[in-house]
Amino acid sequence: MSTLGNDTLQEEKEMINAIVFGQNIYSQYLIKFMENGYNKVANEFGKETIHIIAYWNISHSDPLPEDGIASIDSNKAKEMIETGQADILLIASQNYAGQQDFLSFFFSIGLDLDNIYIVDLESEFSTPKSIVDALIPYYSFRRLPYLEFHIADHCNLNCANCEHYSGLVKTPVFPDFAKFSQDLNRLKLFFDEISLIRILGGEPLLNPEIEDYIKLVGSVYPNAMIHIVTNALLLQKMPDSFFDTLKNCHDGSGIWISLYPVMNDKIDDLKSFLNEKGVAYGISDINSTFRKQQKLERSDDESLIKKFNTCFQKGCVNLYDGKIAACFLPFTTKYFNQYFNESLPEDGAVDLYEECLTTEIIRQRISKPFERCRYCAEPVDGPWHTIHNPSTLDDWVL
Known part of the structure; x- marks a missing residue:
């Protein structure tokens, strides 16, 4: 499986396939940020581009976004990760706030925390470097x-x-x-x-x-x-x-x-x-x-x-x-x-x-x-x- 490193992306495939945690406005903004911000400067810093393949719909109540991206449940997320269809999980920083037991979600589908990344959408993006640095490994998120x-x-x-x-x-x-x-x-x-x-x-x-x-x-x-x-x-x-x-x-x-x-x-x-x-x-x-x-x-x-x-x-x-x-x-x-x-x-x-x-x-x-x-x-x-x-x-x- 191709995974992101703390500093650079390992070059095992041309792009990283990602699932986005949640299906709300912050998840949708995360996708726009990755497409219009991160991916445009990724190669400049030796990082692979990221392709969003699905929303992990945990609430089953949010309306389906009109962006053509699939909405999947936990069972499907588990299957996609186990079969290698998805490499990583992305979480908008706003969705990471509050007392929510993320670990139970992740452990329940056997997701390695090393393959989880927080996207810090609350940072100031004044330079291209600050854009790629907004993608933070789960364990390193401060x-x-x-x-x-x-x-x-x-x-x-x-x-x-x-x-x-x-x-x-x-x-x-x-x-x-x-x-x-x-x-x-x-x-x-x-x-x-x-x-x-x-x-x-x-x-x-x-x-x-x-x-x-x-x-x-x-x-x-x-x-x-x-x-x-x-x-x-x-x-x-x-x-x-x-x-x-x-x-x-x-x-x-x-x-x-x-x-x-x-x-x-x-x-x-x-x-x-x-x-x-x-x-x-x-x-x-x-x-x-x-x-x-x-x-x-x-x-x-x-x-x-x-x-x-x-x-x-x-x-x-x-x-x-x-x-x-x-x-x-x-x-x-x-x-x-x-x-x-x-x-x-x-x-x-x-x-x-x-x-x-x-x-x-x-x-x-x-x-x-x-x-x-x-x-x-x-x-x-x-x-x-x-x-x-x-x-x-x-x-x-x-």
């Missing part, structure tokens, strides 16, 4: 679609089966703000942009410095949407300065309420309150069930890769104490181990201060399963409840 971090490990609700294990944190645990500021600026060395940043916990409203965290994120990543994820128990006690700080953030920033049964009769009051404050917000459906997938036995079978590929949490990239991981479990498992005197693995994190670290290394590591994944089973839904006092393994383990 934008994260999503990042989350805790500003409180403890909570005021204590839900059983909370995989952040917040109910097992019996004393207040806040990050050190100065250290977190240093870590976030360190992350900036590897990722220029982050589309969506969620500040959570535990319960983030418990942290008296929450406004400082919002301002910090807004200064380091001014183009990011910032969401405060809360159970809303304390929301109506927050000062006006908290809401004003959020309103000064990038468009789309606001409050996301994870609604639990204890707050079900407060929905109308919360909506009126937030409308009065003039802050953007969203409210989940009521969380009457919780997913339980924790187990104590290690899986030795070969299903680990498949399990990771379909895991809904692996796109929840988490920043914690100078490290980054595909999800929060490398950072929160310690609370389970301490409470129950267990020894579940606490691996899977990448130290941002590691020597010779690069964007590519980070993205490669957080795209692969780790030992902790072997202790997650197929999730089973159970009724929401608060943990027992004292907590028992039944609150957490299948």
Whole structure:
């Protein structure tokens, strides 16, 4: 298969056949950019031209563009890639924004991430070189679609089966703000942009410095949407300065309420309150069930890769104490181990201060399963409840 290199195209055929991810206006603009921009200057820089052969229609709802290019589903995309009809997948940078589990799409059809390229359509194209440089290998793209971090490990609700294990944190645990500021600026060395940043916990409203965290994120990543994820128990006690700080953030920033049964009769009051404050917000459906997938036995079978590929949490990239991981479990498992005197693995994190670290290394590591994944089973839904006092393994383990 002919593939694109980081610097030059390997000359195995006259052109590269590509599928475009999605079928919306950004996908259509990507095709025009490749035809009218990239391909016109490709040869000048020793790169092969790219021929778009299909849209990968993932939503099945977008209207068919009037450009004569085929619209295919995931099964057809898999077939075209496996048979060599398509060499690479292209993604418009705008379609890469937001919390979307791209890896599950790609892994589900057996697509090698080395054959995926982001087309940075938000760059300034002032020179021919900037046009060809807009085509970026997946692992090298310096934008994260999503990042989350805790500003409180403890909570005021204590839900059983909370995989952040917040109910097992019996004393207040806040990050050190100065250290977190240093870590976030360190992350900036590897990722220029982050589309969506969620500040959570535990319960983030418990942290008296929450406004400082919002301002910090807004200064380091001014183009990011910032969401405060809360159970809303304390929301109506927050000062006006908290809401004003959020309103000064990038468009789309606001409050996301994870609604639990204890707050079900407060929905109308919360909506009126937030409308009065003039802050953007969203409210989940009521969380009457919780997913339980924790187990104590290690899986030795070969299903680990498949399990990771379909895991809904692996796109929840988490920043914690100078490290980054595909999800929060490398950072929160310690609370389970301490409470129950267990020894579940606490691996899977990448130290941002590691020597010779690069964007590519980070993205490669957080795209692969780790030992902790072997202790997650197929999730089973159970009724929401608060943990027992004292907590028992039944609150957490299948």
